[in-house]
Amino acid sequence: MNVLKEGKLWLLLLLGAATQLTPLSSETSLQWLLFVGKFHPMLVHFPLGLWVATALVLWVGLRSPALVIEPWLRGGTKASFWSGFFTFLTGLMLYFSGTYGEEIVPHMLAAWVFLVSLFVFDVVLEKGVGMKKMGWLALVVTGMMGYAGHLGGVITHGDLFESLPWEVQATTETSEEGTVLENHQDDRSVFTAAVYPILDDKCLLCHADRRARAELTMTTEAAILKGGVSGAAMIAGQAEASMLIQRIQLPEDDPLHMPLTEPFVTPDEEAFLIWWINEGLNKKIYEIPVQFASFIQPMTE
Ligand code: HEC
Structure with missing residues (x-):
């Protein structure tokens, strides 16, 4: 492993350790954390888009082996990693601001695993193990991205699955039961x-x-x-x-x-x-x- 790789590994471990710290609550630091954190919802599109593009390149390369895709893969993987890294930092600020409940923790950990999987993908890519294997690994990375993204989406727009028509039906039915009882006396x-x-x-x-x-x-x-x-x-x-x-x-x-x-x-x-x-x-x-x-x-x- 070269120096750059090792540096990345340390950064990842550092990020992982940071997720174990507890949120702050002082007023001025809160303002700064929330300010930096404001960029998170925007930045988050970069690693997602870049990785999807990289995975597509790999997919095209698997179908037409004559194409030289390695430089694109390398570039795409690195770009995904670094944009993911900075997005993660802004997300950490939101976590440290303490303005989110516990629900942020699974999203944060999943995002960290996604970064680690990108790092592993990069290392394996440099080793040159053949595109088929890279394809499988890309599936794992994509799965992690999807999972982390889903958990993030739950925080910003609520759980998509809860708005499925039959789930909504179920909640309205139970809340109706509660009001019927007190229907005739308004106390x-x-x-x-x-x-x-x-x-x-x-x-x-x-x-x-x-x-x-x-x-x-x-x-x-x-x-x-x-x-x-x-x-x-x-x-x-x-x-x-x-x-x-x-x-x-x-x-x-x-x-x-x-x-x-x-x-x-x-x-x-x-x-x-x-x-x-x-x-x-x-x-x-x-x-x-x-x-x-x-x-x-x-x-x-
Ligand atoms: C769009 C989101 C949003 C809405 C709507 C909102 N809040 Fe907040 N509220 C926050 C955030 C984020 C914080 C934490 C940052 C801060 O303290 O400003 C917070 C913090 C607070 C706090 C401080 C809690 C603590 O223990 O530090 C109070 C009190 C509060 N809100 C009251 C209200 C009231 C009352 C309303 C409705 C009139 C309201 N909020 C509507 C986002 C919101």
Whole structure:
């Protein structure tokens, strides 16, 4: 092995070790990590595209052995590796920012294995073992890429398989069962009937289930009280001291303003959320002051 190869191996081991570190939580480093991490979703297309192109070259070469494809293979493999390497670094920044939950870990490890498989492909290619064998190895690399890519996709767009028509059907059926029971007496809590719908619109995209940014889940009052990486997101009776309200009240161009993306919380909604934290926790909807009554959503059948 030449020096360059060994260097790469060390880099890979270093990346692997980095995946074992724990996320940071200091405010200024967070901004930097999130900034660098912003490039991840864009960069990720390079290794994917470059590797697909490289695999295609190999496929063409296997079908027409007369073609000289080795230089293209070498170049393609190296380009895939290095673009993958830098993409991985930006992904690590997102991991270190701590704004993603545990779901990021399998994606990160799979991406690392993909990089390692590219490295192995490169080493074997230099050895010159014949194109047939390279073909099989390319399948393994492609499989790893597909798997890592799938796990990454789950983080950004949710699990594709969950949106299969029959899966969606199953979830709606179970949630319907829950509402039928309470259909005739409206003693829903303030949270369920009025607060949740607002959060659902404005916050839950990033603060529920598998996308709990900063590990903050906002689907129940208890979860919001518990909070995320920086502790309680609200303090009962103290709306102005609650992070949830403070973040909403930041100027819209402040990077910490919540929600990160539109639609933003309207002044009326903000006033209602403030009342809810100050006085409305654990209350029933008939205790909502009239000026906020319009926030009560009709019961769904
Ligand atoms: C588009 C995604 C997105 C939306 C929508 C969103 N957030 Fe966030 N939120 C984040 C990210 C990313 C972080 C972590 C980075 C940060 O602290 O700014 C975060 C962090 C937070 C935190 C700090 C948690 C902690 O423990 O550090 C609070 C509080 C918060 N969000 C409240 C809200 C509220 C309230 C809404 C809805 C009005 C909302 N967020 C909507 C992405 C989002």
